[in-house]
Amino acid sequence: MSQPKITLHDMCLRDGMHPKRHQISVEQMKTIARGLDEAGVPLIEVTHGDGLGGESVNYGFPLHSDEEYLRAVIGTVKRAKVSALLLPGIGTVEHLRMAKDLGVATIRVATHCTEADVSEQHISLARKLEMDTVGFLMMAHMLDPEKLLEQALLMESYGANCIYCTDSAGYMLPADVSARITLLRERLRPETELGFHGHHNLAMGIANSIAAVECGANRIDGSAAGLGAGAGNTPLEVFNAVCDRMEITTGVDVMKLADVAEDLVTPIMDMPIRIDRDSLVLGYAGVYSSFLLFAKRAAAKYGVSSADILVEMGRMKTVGGQEDMIEDVALNMARAKRA
Amino acid sequence: MGKKINAALIGSGNIGTDLMVKALRSTDINPVWMVGIDPASDGLAKARDRGLKTTDQGVDGLLPHLLEDDIRIAFDATSAYVHHENARKLREAGVVVIDLTPAAIGPFCVPPVNLAEHAGRREMNVNMVTCGGQATIPMVAAVSRVQPVDYAEIVATVSSRSAGPGTRKNIDEFTRTTARGIEIVGGTKRGKAIIILNPAEPPLIMRDTVHCLTATEPDQTRIIESVHRMITEVQRYVPGYSLKNGPLFDGNRVSIYLEVEGLGDYLPKYAGNLDIMTAAALRTAEMLAPEIAAGHYTEGAAR
Numbered sequence: 003m004s005q006p007k008i009t010l011h012d013m014c015l016r017d018g019m020h021p022k023r024h025q026i027s028v029e030q031m032k033t034i035a036r037g038l039d040e041a042g043v044p045l046i047e048v049t050h051g052d053g054l055g056g057e058s059v060n061y062g063f064p065l066h067s068d069e070e071y072l073r074a075v076i077g078t079v080k081r082a083k084v085s086a087l088l089l090p091g092i093g094t095v096e097h098l099r100m101a102k103d104l105g106v107a108t109i110r111v112a113t114h115c116t117e118a119d120v121s122e123q124h125i126s127l128a129r130k131l132e133m134d135t136v137g138f139l140m141m142a143h144m145l146d147p148e149k150l151l152e153q154a155l156l157m158e159s160y161g162a163n164c165i166y167c168t169d170s171a172g173y174m175l176p177a178d179v180s181a182r183i184t185l186l187r188e189r190l191r192p193e194t195e196l197g198f199h200g201h202h203n204l205a206m207g208i209a210n211s212i213a214a215v216e217c218g219a220n221r222i223d224g225s226a227a228g229l230g231a232g233a234g235n236t237p238l239e240v241f242n243a244v245c246d247r248m249e250i251t252t253g254v255d256v257m258k259l260a261d262v263a264e265d266l267v268t269p270i271m272d273m274p275i276r277i278d279r280d281s282l283v284l285g286y287a288g289v290y291s292s293f294l295l296f297a298k299r300a301a302a303k304y305g306v307s308s309a310d311i312l313v314e315m316g317r318m319k320t321v322g323g324q325e326d327m328i329e330d331v332a333l334n335m336a337r338a339k340r341a
Numbered sequence: 342m343g344k345k346i347n348a349a350l351i352g353s354g355n356i357g358t359d360l361m362v363k364a365l366r367s368t369d370i371n372p373v374w375m376v377g378i379d380p381a382s383d384g385l386a387k388a389r390d391r392g393l394k395t396t397d398q399g400v401d402g403l404l405p406h407l408l409e410d411d412i413r414i415a416f417d418a419t420s421a422y423v424h425h426e427n428a429r430k431l432r433e434a435g436v437v438v439i440d441l442t443p444a445a446i447g448p449f450c451v452p453p454v455n456l457a458e459h460a461g462r463r464e465m466n467v468n469m470v471t472c473g474g475q476a477t478i479p480m481v482a483a484v485s486r487v488q489p490v491d492y493a494e495i496v497a498t499v500s501s502r503s504a505g506p507g508t509r510k511n512i513d514e515f516t517r518t519t520a521r522g523i524e525i526v527g528g529t530k531r532g533k534a535i536i537i538l539n540p541a542e543p544p545l546i547m548r549d550t551v552h553c554l555t556a557t558e559p560d561q562t563r564i565i566e567s568v569h570r571m572i573t574e575v576q577r578y579v580p581g582y583s584l585k586n587g588p589l590f591d592g593n594r595v596s597i598y599l600e601v602e603g604l605g606d607y608l609p610k611y612a613g614n615l616d617i618m619t620a621a622a623l624r625t626a627e628m629l630a631p632e633i634a635a636g637h638y639t640e641g642a643a644r
Contacts, residue, residue: 058533059494059552059594091536094513116501116540119509319541326496326550330598333586 007251009221011045011197012038012238014267015075016087018229019051020292021275024064030270031071032078037266038226039079041258043238045108045221046082048075051231051292052323053087053112054097060325061092061292069100076105083107087138089323090120095127102131111157112138112168114321115145118153122160129161136197137162140322143173143288147185154186164195164221169210170322172203172232172281173288176213187218197221200236202228203285205277207236208244215250227263229271232291233281239263283309287316296325300332310335345371346630347411349403349436350393351427352418353377353384355505356441359607360416360619361388367623369630373410376403387607400427407434413633414626417442420507421514432465437629437638439622440468442507443518451475451526452624453574454482460628463638467625470522471515472614473497473534473549475621476582480551480597481527483571484588487563489556493529495519498537500544503612512536529553547601547613548585555593564588564595578620580604581613 015031031048038046049068050056057063064071068086076084085108086101098109109128111121121137128135137157142150154165167182179198186196198214200207200223211222224241228234239259245252277285280298284291289312297315301308314331315324348370350357357375361384364372375388380397388395394410396402406412414437417424421444428446431438440447447466450459451474459467469475477495484490497519508515516534523532539545568588575582581602589596601613608615632638 058535059492059554059596060496060535060550090512091516091538094516096513114538114540117509117538119506120512120538122509123511123513318545319539321537321539321541323496323535323537324498324539326598327498327548329589329596330548330550330586333589333598 005249005251006215006220008215008245009044010238010242010252010254011047011085011221011223012043013047013223013225013235014227014229016047016049017051017231017235018225019064020231021229021295022270022272023295024050024062026065026270028066028070028074032074034226034262034266035075035078035082037262039082041262042254043082043259044253045085046075046079047085047087047110048072049086053089053093054101055093068097069104072101072104072106085110087112088124089113090124092323095124098124098127102133106133108134108136110136110138110166112140115139115142115150115153118156121157125157125160125162134164135162136164136166138166138168138199140168140170141290142167142182143169143171143178147182150182151185151189154190158190158194164197165190166197166199167214168199169201170290171288172201172206172285172291174210175206176209179210179213180217183214183217183219195220197223199223201231201285201291202233202236203277203281203291208241211236211241212244212248226259227267228275229267230275232284232294233277234275237263280308280312283312287313289316290320290322292322293325293328296328300328304332304336306332306335306339344634345369346413346633347371347373348626349374349376349412349415350418351376351400351403351415353379353382353388354418354507355503355608355612355615356418356618357416358384358387359615360418360622361391361393362606363619363623365391367627369627370414370623373412374403374406376400400430404430404434407436412436414439414629416622416626421511428466435638437633438466439626440466441618441622443471443514444468445470445518445521449522449526450625451478451522452578452621453479453571454526456625456628459625460632463632465638469618469622469625470526471519472499472618473515473536474519474522475617476547476549476599476601476614477551478522478527479571479575480568480599481523481529481553483567484553484555484564484595485528487560487567490529490553491556492531492554493523493527494533494535494552495523496535496537496550497614498539498545498548499614500611501538501540502544503608503614504538544611546611549599549601551597551599553595555595559590559593559595561590568597578624579613579617581610582617
C-alpha cells in the first residue's frame with residue numbers, strides 16, 4: 003500500500019483561544035498564521051474558541067471580533083486556506099455568510115455527536131455557497147461506532163464533503179478511534195473525506211491521529227505547540243515529525259513548523275499547556291476540554307476543588323457548550339460544604 | 342363563568358399535543374380540532390381518543406369547518422415556515438391566532454411581563470417567542486424593571502428528546518427570535534440566546550441561565566426581591582419553575598440559574614420547555630377569551 007497523503011489542519015488560532023481566554027491579539031494571529039503558512043500548513047482555523055458568534059458572557063468575550071480576526075489572517079496568508087468553526091445553537095447562517103464573504107474556504111459545522119440533525123440548515127447552505135463543508139461530530143467517545151455512523155450519514159446527506167470524529171474530551175484510546183474511523187470509511191461515500199480532532203488529555207493525541215490515518219482518515223487536526231483546550235490539541239509539529247518518519251506525506255516542513263511552535267506560539271501561552279491534574283480528569287472522565295479554565299476559576303472563587311467540579315460535570319453528562327453549569331455546580335458544592 | 346371559546350390546535354407534534362392536554366382542562370377554552378399533516382402521528386391519535394375532530398390535511402383541512410364549529414381561536418404549533426401561510430389563511434377567516442412557532446409575525450407575548458398590555462389591543466396574531474424566551478425573558482424583565490440592562494444573554498439547555506424536528510430544522514430561528522424577545526420584552530439594549538441540546542439518559546430537566554450586564558452597579562437588594570417576585574408570577578402557570586442559584590452578582594453581571602420542570606402532561610416532566618410554552622400560550626388565550634366571546638375581534642371575514 004502506498005503511503006497516504008494527508009491534510010494538516012492547525013487549531014492554535016481557534017481551539018488555542020480557550021487557554022488564552024479568547025484574548026489572542028490580531029497581531030499575534032497574523033504572526034503565527036504567517037509562520038504556519040510559510041511552514042506549508044495548508045489549513046488554519048480562526049475564530050472565537052466556541053466558533054463564530056461565540057462571544058458571550060457564557061464563553062468569554064474575545065479581544066477582537068471574529069470578523070476582525072478572519073480578515074487579518076486571510077489578508078496575511080499566501081498559500082494556506084482559512085477555516086471557521088460554527089456550532090448551531092450558538093452561531094447562525096448569518097455568521098456563515100459573513101465568513102464566506104471574508105474569504106473563509108472551509109466551514110466546520112459542529113454538533114454534539116448525537117445531534118447531527120441541527121446542522122442541516124448550516125451544512126446545506128455552506129454547500130450551496132460552494133464551501134469546503136465539514137460535519138464535525140463532537141464528544142464522539144459518547145457514541146458507539148454504529149450510532150456515530152448514523153449521525154455521520156445525516157451530515158453527509160445534508161452536503162458535508164468531510165466528516166470528523168472529534169475527541170473533544172481527549173478520552174479516546176487508539177482502538178476507539180480505529181473502530182469509529184474504520185466503520186465511517188466503510189460506509190460513507192468513498193469521496194467523503196474523514197478527519198480526526200484530538201485532545202491530548204491522556205497523551206493520546208498523536209497515537210490516536212496515527213490510528214485515524216491508518217484507518218482511512220486524511221485530515222488531521224492539531225495545534226502548533228498543542229495550544230488548545232484542556233491539555234491542548236495534538237501537538238501538530240510533533241505529529242508532523244512522526245508522519246515524516248512514517249512516510250505519511252503532509253507537505254509541511256518539520257523544522258519550520260517546530261520553529262513556529264517554539265518561537266511564536268509557546269511565548270504567547272498564559273500557562274504551560276500540559277497534562278495537569280484537571281486535564282487528566284477531563285480525559286479520564288470524558289469531559290469537554292473547554293471546561294478546564296472555567297472550572298479552575300470557579301474553584302478558586304468558591305473555595306472548592308476544580309477536579310471535583312469536572313467530575314461532577316462528567317457525572318451530569320454535560321455536553322459542549324454547558325459552561326454555565328460550572329458556576330452552578332461550584333455554588334452547589336460551596337453550599338454543601340458550608341452545611 | 343362565561344361561555345367557552347372554541348379552539349383549533351394546529352400542529353400535532355410535542356407542543357400541540359401537550360397544549361391539547363392542558364386546553365382540555367381549561368374553563369375558558371374548548372379544544373375542538375387538532376390539525377396535523379401525518380396521518381400516523383401520535384398527536385392526532387391522542388386527539389381522536391380525547392374526542393377532538395382531526396385532519397391530516399394541514400390547515401386547509403380545517404378551513405371549511407371554521408364557521409360550523411365556531412372556531413374563534415387557533416394555536417399554531419407547526420413551524421415558522423408553515424406559520425406564515427397558516428397565519429394568512431386564518432386571519433382572512435377572522436380567527437385569532439396564538440403563534441407558538443418562532444415566526445413572530447405578531448407581537449411577542451410573555452404573560453407575566455406583558456400579557457396585560459396585549460389584552461385591550463385586539464391583535465389578531467400574538468407570538469409566544471420560544472420556550473427559552475418564555476423561561477428567561479421574565480428574569481431579564483425582573484432585572485430591567487429595577488435598573489437599565491445593557492446586555493442580556495440566556496443559555497437554554499433542553500433534553501434532546503424534547504426538541505422536535507421543527508426546532509432542529511431551523512435552530513437559527515430559535516436563537517434569533519429569542520434574542521429579539523429578550524430585547525423587546527425583556528427590556529435590554531442587546532440580547533443574545535444560546536441553545537444546547539443534551540442527549541443524557543435519563544433526560545435532564547430544562548435548565549436556563551440568564552446573565553444580565555447592568556449599566557450601573559446592580560442594586561442587589563431590589564434585584565433579588567424583583568427576581569423572587571417574578572418567579573412567583575411564573576409559578577402560577579408553571580409550578581415547576583424554580584431558582585437553583587443566584588441572583589449572583591459579579592461586578593455588573595447578574596446571573597440567575599433556573600430549572601423548569603413540566604407537569605408531565607404529554608412528554609414527561611423533564612420537558613419543562615414544552616410546558617412553559619404551552620402553559621403561556623393557554624394563559625394568553627384565556628386572557629383574550631372574554632373579549633373574543635364579546636365579539637370585539639371582528640377583523641377579517643364577517644361572522
